[in-house]
Amino acid sequence: PINTIPDSTQLPPKLDDIVTLRIEDIAFGGEGVGRAADFVVFVPFVAVGELVQAKITELKKSFARASLVKVLEPSPDRVTPSCQYFTACGGCQYQHLNYQAQLRLKKKQVSDLFHRIGGLDPRLVSDVVPCPSPLAYRNRIMIRSQWDKFKQGLNIGFVRADSRLVVDIETCAIAEPALNDRIKEVRANPPPRGGLKVVLRISPEGWHVPPDSFFQNNFFLLPKMVDTVRDCLRSASTRHLADIYCGVGFFSIELSKSVDSFAAVELDRLAIKAARLNAADRSISNGEFIAGSAEEKLPEILAKFDPTLTTVLLDPPRKGCYPAMLDALRANPPAQIIYISCHPATMARDLNTLCANNVFNVERVVPLDMFPQTAHIECIADLRATSPAPVTRKAGLPTS
Numbered sequence: 001p002i003n004t005i006p007d008s009t010q011l012p013p014k015l016d017d018i019v020t021l022r023i024e025d026i027a028f029g030g031e032g033v034g035r036a037a038d039f040v041v042f043v044p045f046v047a048v049g050e051l052v053q054a055k056i057t058e059l060k061k062s063f064a065r066a067s068l069v070k071v072l073e074p075s076p077d078r079v080t081p082s083c084q085y086f087t088a089c090g091g092c093q094y095q096h097l098n099y100q101a102q103l104r105l106k107k108k109q110v111s112d113l114f115h116r117i118g119g120l121d122p123r124l125v126s127d128v129v130p131c132p133s134p135l136a137y138r139n140r141i142m143i144r145s146q147w148d149k150f151k152q153g154l155n156i157g158f159v160r161a162d163s164r165l166v167v168d169i170e171t172c173a174i175a176e177p178a179l180n181d182r183i184k185e186v187r188a189n190p191p192p193r194g195g196l197k198v199v200l201r202i203s204p205e206g207w208h209v210p211p212d213s214f215f216q217n218n219f220f221l222l223p224k225m226v227d228t229v230r231d232c233l234r235s236a237s238t239r240h241l242a243d244i245y246c247g248v249g250f251f252s253i254e255l256s257k258s259v260d261s262f263a264a265v266e267l268d269r270l271a272i273k274a275a276r277l278n279a280a281d282r283s284i285s286n287g288e289f290i291a292g293s294a295e296e297k298l299p300e301i302l303a304k305f306d307p308t309l310t311t312v313l314l315d316p317p318r319k320g321c322y323p324a325m326l327d328a329l330r331a332n333p334p335a336q337i338i339y340i341s342c343h344p345a346t347m348a349r350d351l352n353t354l355c356a357n358n359v360f361n362v363e364r365v366v367p368l369d370m371f372p373q374t375a376h377i378e379c380i381a382d383l384r385a386t387s388p389a390p391v392t393r394k395a396g397l398p399t400s
Helices: 099-118 177-188 222-238 251-258 268-281 295-301 323-331 343-356
Strands: 017-024 032-036 039-043 051-059 063-073 139-147 153-159 166-168 195-201 238-245 263-267 287-291 310-314 335-340 360-368 379-386
Touching: 017 032, 017 039, 017 063, 032 051, 039 051, 099 343, 139 166, 139 177, 153 310, 177 195, 195 295, 222 251, 222 310, 222 360, 222 379, 238 251, 238 295, 251 263, 251 268, 251 287, 251 310, 263 268, 263 295, 268 287, 310 379, 323 343, 335 343, 343 360, 343 379
Parallel strands: 039 063, 238 263, 238 310, 263 287, 310 335
Antiparallel strands: 017 051, 032 039, 051 063, 139 153, 139 195, 153 166, 335 379, 360 379
16 A cells, blocks of 8 residues: 655655655756655656655665655746656656756756865856757767567667666657667667667767767767867966877867867777877877876876976866876876866866865866756866976976
């Protein structure tokens, strides 16, 4: 039997209880926050201010998770989702909110996160830069296959929102149209068995990108992203660029005309080969691409340039930077660090480390909505050294 608790003033809920909640906030990641007695209850697919009924699906010591049963008082920001698979497919979290509401929500989440983890003034966070195409923007998706014993056939699609099972899909509302055509091809020629993944990707025009190398997944907002990074770089009046985690050389090449020289490092050797080809195609000759670990090569790269005239561009994986790299930057601070990340929590953690004891200050943080309809957000932070390191030279290394 299912118990119904009419309001949040009664005893703590039990598993399978249906509780009535007023949604107070949306946590980073997309879950709404309500309270039943002293319990925090997380509910997906809701909006701030809504009164909802939710079924308790997971119970912990001080919080619970629930599935949305019914919206009793909808928010004026609530809209009809564009995708028939929304709430089943785990790819999107915010299709039930109008786009302006998504942008406001993401700014608040980033501001709160940077204040709580990074100790930063929320006023340093700019408004979120919107995507010109809030739908049909992704140029890379991963299709999974999984055997469904009930229908005795393959499910081909994305991981569900509520489990690790695969929801069968025929189209994706946030994928570019060309990828939806390729989804049809995969379904017409399915993988031989379950458990396989198929990566569908649209290659960026004019760029060499190996199949497994990283490239931004939103072409529509990419020009604005480059403009934002370039504005940060030019505002510091530096002359040299150290591009760490450079991938196929995208930012080094796009920024090469704004500096006298650059050095870029990437562990992916195929990406470095591609970066050199991309630079040659554009007759870019004022920099070099170095294959190797960012942590090992950073001191060598920093030693090439006058730190008082150097910008370090960090675009690490989601896990953020290794402590040794942050220590190296603090010990020999360049004039500027531009930090790019799609994971605000690890970014805030790293900024907190870099700014400890006033070694660096954050000038601003610019969020860009590279992932509309989802809980993800890209951020660019502009950091300046309070006292850039003095020039130190090693024998055999070029001078600025």
